[in-house]
Amino acid sequence: MIPFALKYIIVLISTLIVSAIATPLVRFLSFKIGAVDNPNARRINKVPMPTAGGLAVFFAFTVSTLGLLPRIIQHLNGNGAYFHYVLPLVIAGGIIIVTGLVDDIKELKPLPKLMGILLAASIIWIWTDFKFDHFKIPFGGPLLAFPTWLSFFLTILWIVAITNAVNLIDGLDGLVSGVSIISLTTMGLVSYFFLHDSNIFLPLTIFILAVSITGFLPYNYHPAIIYLGDTGALFIGFMIGVLSLQGLKNSTAVAVVTPMVILGVPITDTVVAIIRRSLSGKKIYEADRMHLHHRLLSMGLTHRGTVLVIYAISFIFSLTSLLLNVSSRFGGVLLMVSLVLGVLILSEMIGIFGENRTPLLNTLKFIGNSSYRQEAIAKWKSRHSK
Template sequence: MIIYFLVFLLSFIFSFILTPFVRKFAFKINAIDIPKDERRIHKEPIPRIGGLAILISFIACIFIFSLFQKQIIGISVGAFIIFLGGFLDDLYSLTPKQKILFQIIAALILIAFDVSIKYITIPFDLNESLFIGKFGILLTIIWVVGVTNAMNLIDGLDGLAAGICFISSMFLFFISIISKRYTAIFLTLILAGSSLGFLPYNFNPASIFLGDCGAQLLGFLLSAISIQGAIKSVAFVIIVPILILALPIYDTLFAIIRRKINKRPISEADKGHIHHKLLDMGLSQKQAVLVMYFISFIFGIASVLVMILTPRKSLSVFIIIFSVSLAFAIEFGLLSKE
C-alpha cells in the first residue's frame, strides 16, 4: 500500500509544481482563452493549455516507476496524440472532423497495443460472457471517442472536469483493486494525483484552464484505463465504467438529444448543460461545481454497489439511477425545446 501512496503523491507533486510553469508558457505562445461570447462564464483572458502539466506528470510517473508494459505504452502514445490534437485546437481551432480524426487515431493506437474490449459480459449475469471479435474494435473506438468528448463538453466551469476526473479515477482505483487489475491500479492513481495537483490552480477563480488538450486528455485516459481495468475484467462489463463516468456521459447524451430536438448541429455549443442549469438556479460557480462533484460521487458509489451486490440487487440499483437521471433531465429542461 505504501507504493500506491507514493505513486499518488509523486503525480500530485509533479502536476502541482509544473502547472505555474505551463501557465507562463501559455502566455508566451498566446494560448489564451478570451471570452468572446455569452456562453463563456469567465470575463478575463485565461491561459488554457493546463493539460500539458497533467500529460508531463503522467508520463514522468510512468518512467519513474518503470511501467513499460505494452498496454501502458499504447495508452501513453494515444494520450500524446489526443493532447496534440487538443493543443492544435487550442491554438488554431480545429474543425469537428479534424478533432474526431485525432481521437480515432488515438483509439486505433490503443487497439494496436492490445487495449480493447474483447468480451461483453451480459449485464447482471455473472456467468455469461461473449467474445465479440472485430466488433470490439468498433465498440472500443465508440467508447474512447465518446468519453473523450464527454469530458471535453463538461469542462464548462472552473475545476469541474479536473475534479470529476479525480473522483472517477478514485472509483476506478477501487474497482481495479476489487478486480485485481494491478496495472490499472497504478494508472488510476497517477491520473488521480495529476488531476488533484492541477485543481488548486483550476478551481474558481481559475488561473489556468485545462483547454481542449487537457479535457480531452482526461477523457481519453479515463476511457483507456477503464478498458484496461474495469471493462476488461469485471463481471458487469460496460455497466460499471458507465456508472463511474455517468455524469459527463449523460450530459453529453442529453446535449445531443437536445440539439436534435432543436434541429441544431450536434457540434454547436449551447447553454443547456447541467452546469448551466445549476447556474440558472442561482448557484455560484463554486456551488454548482460542488453539486456536480456530489452527483459524480453518488454515481461512483452506485458503480461499487453494482460490483459487490447480487445480480438482482445490482439491477435494482441501475434502474433507480437511470430513472432518477431521466427524471432530472426532464425536470430541469435538459431535453426541452428552446
C-alpha cells in the same frame, strides 16, 4: 527493504508535487504560445484565461509512469515490464495532447480534432490489450465475443465517445478536474478489488492519473488561474475512455455496468444533449447553453455552488458503482432502476431536455394530483371527441 506499498505512496506524492510545480510554468507558457481563452457569449470567464493546463497533467503522468513507477516495479503477475505496458498509453496520450494544444491555440475544426483522437485510439487498439473484444450482458445475459473488425469499431467508438463526453462538460472552473478525480478514484478501487480479469498495473496507472490531476486542481478551482483547455479535457477524457475498457470487457456482469455508472455525469450530459438537440431539430454537435452546468447556473446557483452540486452527483454515481459490486442481482437491478429514474427526474426538473419536455414529472403529477388528473382527462376527451 522498503515495502512496495510505501514506494508507491512516495511515487504518488512525487507525482502530486511535479504536477503542482509544473502548472504555474505551463500557465506562463500558455501566454507565450497564445493558448488563451478569450471571453465570448458561451464562455464563463470575463478576462483572457490561459489554457493548455493539460500539459502539466500529462507531464506529471509521463514522469511517473515512464520514469518513477518502472523503478519500483520489476515484473508483476507475469505481465512483463510496466514500462512496455504503459508506453503505448503515453504515446497515444501525447497525440491527444498535441491535438488539443493546436486546438487551444488555433481552434481546430471538428474533423482534424476527430482525426487526432482516431489516430490515438487506433494506437491503443493495435499495441495494447485495451480492446472491446467481448462483452457480458448484465444481470444474467450471455458473454458475447466480437470478431476483430467489430472489436476495433467498438473500441474506437467507446474511446471517442468518452473523450468527447468529458470535453463537453468542461465549462466551469474545476469541473472536469474534480469529476475526473472522483471517477478515476472509484475506477481504481473497482479495478483493484472487483475486476478479476485485470492486473495490478491497471489500478496503479489509474491512481497516478488521478493524482496528476489533483496537483493541478488547486490552480483550476474557482476562481481559476488556468484552464485545462482542450489539451487537458481531451487527454483526461481519452485516458478515462481507455482505462475503463478493462471493465467493459470483464467477464463479471456487474463489472460491465460499473464504468458506465462511474462516468455517469459526462455520459448522461452527452446523451441528454443529443436527445435535446434532435427533438429541437438541431444538429447533435451544435453547441448550446443547456448543459447541466448551464441549467444549474440559470437556477441561481453560484459558480462554485454549481461545481459542488455536480461533484455531489458524480459522487452518487461512483457510490452506486461500488454498491453494484457488492449487491445481489436483484439489488443491482433496483439500484440501476433507481439511478435512471433519479437522473430523469433531475433532468426534467432543471429543464435540461428543453422547455415543456417533462413526461416523467407529468406522469407523477397525473398520479399524485387529482385536479391535474381531471384536467388532463378532460383535455384528452375533448381532443378525441372532435
